[in-house]
Amino acid sequence: MRVTIIYPCVGRIPGEEYIRSWQMEPLPSAYLSALVPEDMDVRFYDDRMESIPYNEQTDLVLISVETYTAKRAYQIASEYHRRGVRVFMGGYHATLLTDEVLQYADAVVVGEGEESVPVLMADFKANRLKRIYSSSGANGLKTVSPDRRIFSGKRYLDIGLIEVTRGCRSHCEFCSITAFHRGKHSHRRIEMLMKEIDTLKSSKKLFFFVDDNFTADVTFAKEFCRALIPLHIKWVGQASITLALDGEMMSLMRASGCQGVLIGFESLNPQNLKAMNKRFNYTNIKYEEAIQRLNAYTLRLYATFVFGYDYDVIDDFKRTLDFCVQHKIFMAAFNHLTPFPGTPVYEKLEKEGRLLYKKWWLDDRYRYGEVPFKTVIAPDVIKKECVKARKSFYGVPSIAKRMFNRSNCGNLLMFNAYWFINFLLRKEAEQRIDYPLGDLSFKGDLITVRDKERENVLVA
Ligand code: SF4
Numbered sequence: 030m031r032v033t034i035i036y037p038c039v040g041r042i043p044g045e046e047y048i049r050s051w052q053m054e055p056l057p058s059a060y061l062s063a064l065v066p067e068d069m070d071v072r073f074y075d076d077r078m079e080s081i082p083y084n085e086q087t088d089l090v091l092i093s094v095e096t097y098t099a100k101r102a103y104q105i106a107s108e109y110h111r112r113g114v115r116v117f118m119g120g121y122h123a124t125l126l127t128d129e130v131l132q133y134a135d136a137v138v139v140g141e142g143e144e145s146v147p148v149l150m151a152d153f154k155a156n157r158l159k160r161i162y163s164s165s166g167a168n169g170l171k172t173v174s175p176d177r178r179i180f181s182g183k184r185y186l187d188i189g190l191i192e193v194t195r196g197c198r199s200h201c202e203f204c205s206i207t208a209f210h211r212g213k214h215s216h217r218r219i220e221m222l223m224k225e226i227d228t229l230k231s232s233k234k235l236f237f238f239v240d241d242n243f244t245a246d247v248t249f250a251k252e253f254c255r256a257l258i259p260l261h262i263k264w265v266g267q268a269s270i271t272l273a274l275d276g277e278m279m280s281l282m283r284a285s286g287c288q289g290v291l292i293g294f295e296s297l298n299p300q301n302l303k304a305m306n307k308r309f310n311y312t313n314i315k316y317e318e319a320i321q322r323l324n325a326y327t328l329r330l331y332a333t334f335v336f337g338y339d340y341d342v343i344d345d346f347k348r349t350l351d352f353c354v355q356h357k358i359f360m361a362a363f364n365h366l367t368p369f370p371g372t373p374v375y376e377k378l379e380k381e382g383r384l385l386y387k388k389w390w391l392d393d394r395y396r397y398g399e400v401p402f403k404t405v406i407a408p409d410v411i412k413k414e415c416v417k418a419r420k421s422f423y424g425v426p427s428i429a430k431r432m433f434n435r436s437n438c439g440n441l442l443m444f445n446a447y448w449f450i451n452f453l454l455r456k457e458a459e460q461r462i463d464y465p466l467g468d469l470s471f472k473g474d475l476i477t478v479r480d481k482e483r484e485n486v487l488v489a
Contacts, residue, residue, distance in 0.1 A: 030068070030069045030070065030088045030154070031069065031070045031071075031072060031086060031087045031088050032065050032069050032070070032071050032072070032087070032088065032089055032090075032091060032150075033071075033072045033073075033074065033085070033087040033089070033090045033091070034058050034061050034062055034065075034071060034072070034073045034074075034090075034091045034092075034179065035058075035073075035074050035075075035076060035081060035090060035091070035092050035102075035105055036055040036057070036058045036073075036074070036075045036076060036077065036092075036093070037076045037092060037094070037098040037101040037102040037105055038051075038076040038077040038098065038101055038468075039051065039097045039098055039101065039397065039464065039466060040100070040101060040397070040464055040465040040466045040467050040468060040469070041101075041465070041467075041468040041469065041470070042464070042465060042469055043468075043469055043470045047077050047078065048457065048460055048461060048464070051077060052077055052078060052184075052185055052186055053185060053186050053188055053190060053237070054177070054180050054185045054186075054188075054189075054190050055075060055093075056175055056190045056192060056239060057093035057120060058073060058075075058093065058179060059175030059176050059177050059179060059180065060142065060143075060173060060175050060176075061091050061093060061119075061142065061146065062175070062176035062178070062179045063173050063174060063175055063176040064142060064143065064146040064147055064150070064173065065091075065146075065150060066147070066150055066151075069150070071176075071179065072085070072087065073179035073180075075183060076101065076105065078183060078184065079183070081105060081108070083108045083109065083112060084112070087114055088114075088115070088153075089114065089115045089116070089117060089153060090105075090106070090109050090114055090115070090116045090117070091117050091118075091119075091146075092105065092106065092116065092117070092118045092119075092120075092134075093118070093119055093120035093123075094118050094119070094120045094121070094122040094123050094130060095120055095121050095122050096121070096122045096125075096126075096205070096369050096370060096390045097390065097397075097466065098122075099122050099126075099129075099130075099390050099391065099466075100390060100391050100466045100467035101466070101467050101468060102118065102133070103133040103391075103475045104467055104468055104471045104475065106118070106133045106134060106475075106476070107133070107471075107473075107474075107475050107476035110476040110477075110478070110480065110481040111476060113481070115135045115136075115153070115158075116133070116134050116135055117134055117135060117136045117137070117138065117149060118130050118133070118134035118137055118138070119137065119138030119139070119142050119145075119146070120138075121205055121206075121209050122370075122390075123137050123138065123139065124139050124140055124209055124371075125205060125208055125209060125369070125370055125371025125372075126370045126371060127139055127161065129388075131160060131161070131478070132477045132478060132479070133475065133476075133477060133478065134478065135158065135160075135478055136149060136158055136159060136160055136161065136162060137160065137161055137162070138162045138163075138164075139161055139162065139163040139164065140163055140164035140209075141164045141170070141195075142164070143164075143170070143172060143173050144164045144165060145162035145163065145164050146162075148162055149162045170192070170194075170195050170215050170216070170217050171215070171217060171218060171221075174221060174224075174225055175192075175225075177229075187233060187234055187235070188233065188234075188235050188236070188237050189226075189229040189232075189233035189235070189236040189237070190236075190237050190239050191222065191225060191226060191229075191236055191237070191238050191239065192217070192238075192239050192240065193216060193217060193222060193238045193240050193243065193253060193266075194214060194215065194216040194217070194240040194242075194243065194245060194246065194249070194250075195210065195214070195215050195216070195240070196209075196210030196212075196213050196214040196215060196241070196245075197210070197212070197214055197241050197242040197245050198212055198213070198214050198242075198245050199212075199242070199245075199269065199306075199307070199309070200212055200306055200373075201293075201295075201305055201306055201307045202304075202305050202306045202372065202373040202374045202377070203305060203335070203366055203367070203368070203369070203372055203373075203374045204241075204372060205369040205371060205372050206241045208369075208371045208372045208373075209371075214242070214245045214246055216246060216249045216253075219252065219253055219256050222253065222256075223256060223257075223260070226257070226260060226262060227260065230260060230262060233262075234263065235263050235264065235265065235288070236262055236263070236264040236265075237264065237265055237266070238264055238265070238266040238267075239267075240266060240267060241267055242267065242268060242269050243266040243267060243268045243290075244268045244269065244271070244272045244275070244278060245269075247275060247278055250278060250281075251277065251278060251281050253285075254278075254281035254282055254284070254285040254287075255281060255285070257285035257286065258281075258284050258285050258286075260286075261286065262285075262286045263286045263288050264285070264286050264287055264288065265287065265288050265289045265290065265291070265331075266282075266287065266290055266291070267290065267291040267292070268290050268291075268292060269292065269293065269309065269310075270292050270293075270294070270309070270310050270313070270314060270316075270319050271309060271313055271314075272290065272292070272323075273314055273318070273319035273320075273322045273323055274313055274314055276322075276326075279322065279323065279325075279326040279328060280326060282326070282328060283326045283327060283328060287328060288328075288329060289328060289329030289330065289331060289359060289360075290323070290328050290329070290330065290331065291331040291332075291333060292319075292330065292331070292332055292333070293307075293310075293333050294310065294316060294332045294333060294334055295307055295310060295333070295334060295335050296334065296335065296336075296338060296340075296341070296345075296349075297316070297345065297348060297349055297352060298338075298340050298341070298345065299311045300340040301338040301339075301340045301341065304338055304339065304340065305335075305338060305374070306373075316352075317356065320356045320358070323436070324434065324435070324436045327435070327436045327439065328436070329359040329360075329436050329437060330358050330359050330360075330436075331358075331359060331360040331361070331362070332353060332358050332360075332361045332362075333361070333362040333364065334349050334361065334362065334363050334364070335364055335365065335366045336363065336364070336365050336366065336406075336411050336414065336415060337365045337366035337400055337402070337404050337406070337408075337411050338366060338404070339404060339405055340405075341404075341405065341406055341411075342405075342406075343406060343410070343414070346363070346414040346415070346417065346418050347418075349363065349418065350363070350418045350421055350422055353422060354422065354427050354430055354431060357430065357431040357432075357433060357434035357437060358431065359431070359434075359436065359437045359447065359450075360450065360451070360454065361422050362419075363415045363418035363419050363422070364415060365398075365400045365408075365411050365412060365415055366400070366402075366404075367401075368384070368389075368401065368402055370388075370390075378402045383402045383403040383404070384401060384402050385400075385401050385402055385403065385408065386401050389401035390466060391466075393467075395466060396462075396463040396464060396465060396466075397461050397462065397463065397464035397465070397466065398412055398415070398416070398461060398462040398463060398464070399412060399463075400412055412462070416458065416459055416462060419454075419458035419459075420455075420458045420459065423451055423452075423454050423455035423458050424455070428447075428448065428451045428452075428455075431451075432444075432447060432448075
C-alpha cells in the first residue's frame with residue numbers, strides 16, 4: 030500500500046522560481062511520515078520545489094494545511110479527487126476551520142496528529158473511515174521523532190529544524206498557535222532531543238528550534254540548554270521578551286550555542302500591545318533595556334513588528350524603523366496584522382464587519398502582503414508602508430549603521446553572515462508582495478468531496 034505525503038506551496042506564478050527563504054525542511058511532513066505504518070510505502074513531494082506526479086499510483090494522500098497554503102492544498106486535493114484517490118488533511122488550518130477543510134478532504138485530523146494519524150491509517154486499511162479524527166489531548170510530542178529520510182535528495186536550506194517544545198501559554202489575540210494548542214505548552218524528552226540533534230550534527234551548520242516560545246517553560250529550557258552545551262552546536266530560536274529578564278537563561282542559551290533569537294516586539298505603542306493581549310511586552314521591561322541585555326549576552330535579535338492595530342498612526346512606521354536602526358537590531362520584520370481564522374482577532378474583525386473578504390485565503394483577488402480588513406490607516410497604505418520600512422531597513426545605509434554592534438559583527442565569520450543575511454532579506458523585501466495564493470496555472474473549480482462522491486469529476 031502506498032501513501033503520498035504532499036507539502037503544498039503558498040502559491041505559484043507559472044514560469045517563476047519559488048521564494049528561496051520559504052524552502053526549509055517541512056517538519057510537519059516528516060512527522061506525518063513517522064506516523065505511517067512501516068508496512069506502507071511512503072512517497073513525499075514538496076510542491077515548493079518539484080511538480081507532483083498526480084498520475085503515479087497511490088492509495089491515499091496526506092496533506093498538512095496552513096491558512097496560507099489552504100487554497101493550494103485544495104487545488105492539489107482536487108487533482109487527486111479527479112483520479113479517485115482519497116485525500117486526508119490535518120494541521121493548523123484543518124483544526125481551526127474543520128468545516129471548510131472537510132469539504133475538500135475525505136477525512137480531517139483535528140489537533141495533534143500523533144495519536145490520530147495511526148488510527149486513521151488503521152481505519153483506511155480496514156475500510157471503516159470516519160470523517161473526523163480528533164486527538165484526545167494526549168501529548169504526542171513525547172513519543173514521535175520526525176522521519177527525515179523523506180528529505181533525502183531535495184535541495185533545502187542547510188538548517189536543521191527541531192521541535193523542542195510545542196505551544197505557548199500566552200494568549201496573544203492574533204496568534205493561531207495559542208488558538209490551536211488552547212494555551213497549552215509541552216516539551217519533548219531531553220534524551221530524545223539529544224539523540225536527534227546528535228544524528229543531524231555532522232550535516233547541519235545551524236539548527237532552528239522551531240518552537241514558538243522556546244522559553245515558555247523556563248525550567249525545562251534551562252535544563253535543555255545545559256544538556257546542549259557539550260554538543261557544540263549553533264542554533265537560533267524564538268522566545269518572548271520576558272527572556273531578557275532572566276540572566277541565567279540568556280547565559281545558558283549563549284553557552285549552548287544560541288546565535289540569535291526572534292522576539293515579537295509587535296508594536297512600540299502600549300495601547301496596541303494591550304489590545305493584542307500582549308501586555309507582558311511592556312509591563313516587565315522596556316524594549317531598550319531588553320535589547321541592551323540581549324546584546325550583553327551576544328544574542329542577536331530578530332525583532333518582529335505588526336501594523337494595522339487601531340492605535341497605529343502613520344508616523345509609527347518611521348518611528349519603528351528608526352528605533353530598529355538606532356538600536357542596531359540584527360534583523361527586523363515589518364508586517365501587517367494577519368487575521369487567521371480561529372483566532373480572537375479574526376472573530377472580532379468579523380463581528381465588527383471589518384473583513385474585506387469573506388475568506389481572504391481562498392479569494393482569487395487576494396494577494397500576499399494585502400491587508401484583508403478595514404482599519405484606521407487604509408489597507409493599501411499599510412501595505413505600502415510595510416514595504417517601505419523593509420526596503421529602508423535592509424538598505425545599505427541601514428545595514429552599514431547596524432553593523433556597529435558587537436553582537437551583530439563580532440568577528441569575521443559573523444561579519445560575513447550579517448551582510449549575507451541582510452542582503453538576502455533585502456532582496457526579499459518586495460519579492461513576496463502580491464504573490465498569489467494557489468497556483469495560477471490551476472484551471473477550473475476546486476473539487477469537493479461531494480463532487481467526487483457524485484463521481485462526475487473522475488477522469489478515466
Ligand atoms: S507569545 Fe508568541 S507564540 Fe505565544 S501566544 Fe503570543 S504570539 Fe503566540
